[in-house]
Amino acid sequence: MATVTMKELLEAGVHFGHQVRRWNPKMKEYIFGERNGIYIIDLQKTQKLFRDALNYVQEAVTERPKMKILFVGTKRQAQDAIKEEAERCGQFYVNNRWLGGLMTNLQTVQKSVKKMKDIEAMKEDGRFEMLTKKERLGLDNQHAGLMKNLAGIRNMNGLPDMLFVIDVRKEDIAIAEANRLNIPVVAVVDTNCSPDGIDQVIPGNDDALRAIRLFASRIADAILEGQNVATEGIGVESENDESGESAVDTTSSTETENSEINTNGEENLEPTIQVADQSAATVGATHPKNEEATEGANNSEVDGAFGDAQVKAGIETSAPRDTTEVVLDENTDEEKTQKESIEATAS
Structure with a gap:
């Protein structure tokens, strides 16, 4: 400073x-x-x-x-x-x-500046030499006076x-x-x-x-x-703009990579889904609530809820979200079988 x-x-x-x-x-x-x-x-x-x-x-x-x-x-x-x-x-x-x-009277001064530039242009393009000696002398004196007072503001527009x-x-x-x-x-x-x-x-x-x-x-x-x-x-502003654009490009490339990873992951999750289905079905069949055959409706709700919890645990590790429906269907079929056996015994 x-x-x-x-x-x-x-x-x-x-x-x-x-x-x-x-x-x-x-x-x-x-x-x-x-x-x-x-x-x-x-x-x-x-x-x-x-x-x-x-x-x-x-x-x-x-x-x-x-x-x-x-x-x-x-x-x-x-x-x-x-x-x-x-x-x-x-x-x-x-x-x-x-x-x-x-x-305060800038327009008049600018006219004088224009006159000074016109004389200079005449000297450059050869028109000045076509004038008489007296005319050239007059223009030279005029140009010298203008330069003396206006040289410092000749390019000051406004x-x-x-x-x-x-x-x-x-x-x-x-x-x-x-x-x-x-x-x-x-x-x-x-x-x-x-x-x-x-x-x-x-x-x-x-x-x-x-x-x-x-x-x-x-x-x-x-x-x-x-x-x-x-x-x-x-x-600095232009550098910040460029860095912002590069950050956006990096973010988009990262999102693309993540999407590719997710796609590949879904293709390789089939064995994990089967294991999650089997574990959920086993837990639902051996749950103590299933021994009370007279409360089949309640068992269905409890087993469904318990199966949901297991499925959620499986989802958090590697299982997809559609496992819930598979587990609920298995528990429902088992409950129907139990109900049929109970009805046959009663009859």
Whole structure:
């Protein structure tokens, strides 16, 4: 996860604010003290808020890997760092001049971008060489001006999803447009600036080159890490899906094997069925209840129940479920024979 240490903040000079007479009272809570007429920013608060901002950016990119983040820093010290770090993380930037209405009047800006691309297409297909020298010179100057202001957003189709700003006092128009469009703003705020309208305030020096590069590089790192986390999450989900499919295949193959085993088992159960039938018939014939011939009906019920229990025992070991009917039929025939013998004796 992208982070920053106290040593890095000190070495970059993040703690140096502006002169006391140029301060903004709204930044009072972030000021540690005053040294030689210059306010010193509380680096403990800067470190905490900077880490919070990095987490905010990383989580946002993780949830939306294709979100567009616009780096804004048009002051001379910030131009190179803003361009390099934005390009490193595949995002967009404005480092020369913020064109009024760049976000609130995006359609007009996109027309200018289209004009710039048309001039480039003319140079590629040879139409540019067919023009007069004066026309070529005019198009070259027009293209250079457009590239100067719009090169960083030439492929930004639509509004950005977030702004990262260096020097909110200089980029006040960009922040006003973002607030109007409800676009979140992450910004470095110096002691001479107001934190109003900033979603993630990073109190720090916005003039020193090393400080600006530190802020921009860490934001770019947070974006890259968020994209990596999102990519890994998609990979894990696909792996889980594949493992789930393999588990289903394994289960189906296991069920097939079990069905084959059951089929083979039923083919080899005939000797066991015969043994179970014989044992059930023997137990039913020698049961004490059968000696009471006058209670043949009751004997039938008892023997049937007892035979059922034996059959169930046979089923639990190896006998099939149809053994019950066989045993009951044998017991019933025997009872009929006993009844007939009793009736013959009585007569």
